[in-house]
Amino acid sequence: MSDINIVDAPPGIEGSGFFATSLDKVIGLARSHSLWPLPFATSCCGIEFMATMGSHYDFGRFGSERLSFSPRQADLLMVMGTIAKKMSPVLKQVYLQMAEPRWVIAVGACASSGGIFDTYSVLQGIDEIIPVDVYVPGCPPRPEAILDGFGKIQELVKNESGRRRNSDQYKEMLASYGIL
Amino acid sequence: MAEVTNQELVQALTEKFGGQITGVNEPYGLLTFETHKDSIISVLSFLKENSIANFNFLTDITAVHYPEKKHGIAVVYHLHSMVKRIRVRVKVFIDENHPTIPTATTLWNAANWMERETYDFFGVRFEGHPDLRRILNMDELGVHPMLKQYPLEDPNRVDKKDEYFGR
Numbered sequence: 001m002s003d004i005n006i007v008d009a010p011p012g013i014e015g016s017g018f019f020a021t022s023l024d025k026v027i028g029l030a031r032s033h034s035l036w037p038l039p040f041a042t043s044c045c046g047i048e049f050m051a052t053m054g055s056h057y058d059f060g061r062f063g064s065e066r067l068s069f070s071p072r073q074a075d076l077l078m079v080m081g082t083i084a085k086k087m088s089p090v091l092k093q094v095y096l097q098m099a100e101p102r103w104v105i106a107v108g109a110c111a112s113s114g115g116i117f118d119t120y121s122v123l124q125g126i127d128e129i130i131p132v133d134v135y136v137p138g139c140p141p142r143p144e145a146i147l148d149g150f151g152k153i154q155e156l157v158k159n160e161s162g163r164r165r166n167s168d169q170y171k172e173m174l175a176s177y178g179i180l
Numbered sequence: 181m182a183e184v185t186n187q188e189l190v191q192a193l194t195e196k197f198g199g200q201i202t203g204v205n206e207p208y209g210l211l212t213f214e215t216h217k218d219s220i221i222s223v224l225s226f227l228k229e230n231s232i233a234n235f236n237f238l239t240d241i242t243a244v245h246y247p248e249k250k251h252g253i254a255v256v257y258h259l260h261s262m263v264k265r266i267r268v269r270v271k272v273f274i275d276e277n278h279p280t281i282p283t284a285t286t287l288w289n290a291a292n293w294m295e296r297e298t299y300d301f302f303g304v305r306f307e308g309h310p311d312l313r314r315i316l317n318m319d320e321l322g323v324h325p326m327l328k329q330y331p332l333e334d335p336n337r338v339d340k341k342d343e344y345f346g347r
Contacts (some may be wrong), residue, residue, distance in 0.1 A: 085317075085318050085321075086316075086317065086318040113337075113339050114334065114337060118332075118333045118334060118337050118340065119332055119333065119334060120321070120325045120330070120331075120332065120333070120334055121317060121318075121325070122334065124334050124336045124337045124338075128336065
């Protein structure tokens with residue numbers, strides 16, 4: 001029989017019969033263990049992601065058992081593989097269709113920087129068209145690396161302020177990508 | 181069924197077209213010759229419909245860019261006779277400043293996408309093509325990337341600058 005693990009409560013004030021903490025921390029805790037990823041897999045990094053989803057590495061352990069193949073219900077866009085320039089409007093539209101709050105992880109050298117494809121037809125990193133939260137290096141990265149990158153995303157989600165997505169800084173950042 | 185040799189084909193072509201057939205060669209046994217863009221459609225039509233070896237299958241249309249030559253763009257046709265098990269390669273050298281050539285879609289519907297690809301990458305304009313627009317590259321690319329004056333690399337690449345490598 002397996003032991004059921006329960007995450008630690010966020011820091012707060014505890015007394016008999018009550019526990020007080022900030023709403024951001026509670027929401028962040030809940031969100032970070034229930035991220036629904038949208039796999040945007042175009043090449044070999046996508047194969048590594050399949051291994052990550054498989055029983056051996058078991059991505060479901062981290063609350064991401066449920067992949068969302070509709071961007072409208074997804075929290076995390078996982079871009080895995082080479083993005084050709086002809087594909088970039090599609091990727092951008094998928095990002096735009098996601099509801100806030102949304103996070104993006106660029107898995108592998110191609111999604112991060114174009115990788116070996118330094119050529120006229122390939123996008124030199126998806127951060128040319130959409131903002132990226134975490135980059136996972138490797139060509140392709142091993143499933144452990146993808147899980148590590150996902151852990152970094154979870155830390156971001158846990159510690160994100162509830163006001164961040166309404167801040168001027170965030171709106172400026174989106175505007176720099178021509179979004180909104 | 182009797183085999184057809186390259187010599188028989190060359191003889192038939194020369195009888196029909198005379199001086200329009202030049203540069204006959206057989207690299208690795210593949211009959212290759214050049215012709216002019218005014219005669220290319222009649223040559224292809226003859227190859228497709230003659231009784232010696234009817235080349236019913238259009239394998240490929242592509243192009244090569246030779247910047248140092250006067251007629252710098254070679255449009256290359258590969259034909260295959262499925263009946264006689266023989267292949268042939270036809271080249272037409274055209275002016276790279278005015279790269280126009282008649283369309284082969286009048287002979288093979290398969291030429292449609294091949295000519296779109298050749299237009300996309302080399303800027304060759306196939307006159308009479310029903311729908312000549314880009315097929316593989318994005319519409320906003322603005323150039324025909326396989327022409328040698330355009331760099332292969334993407335100018336937006338930032339991680340290959342010499343300073344990062346101490347050069």
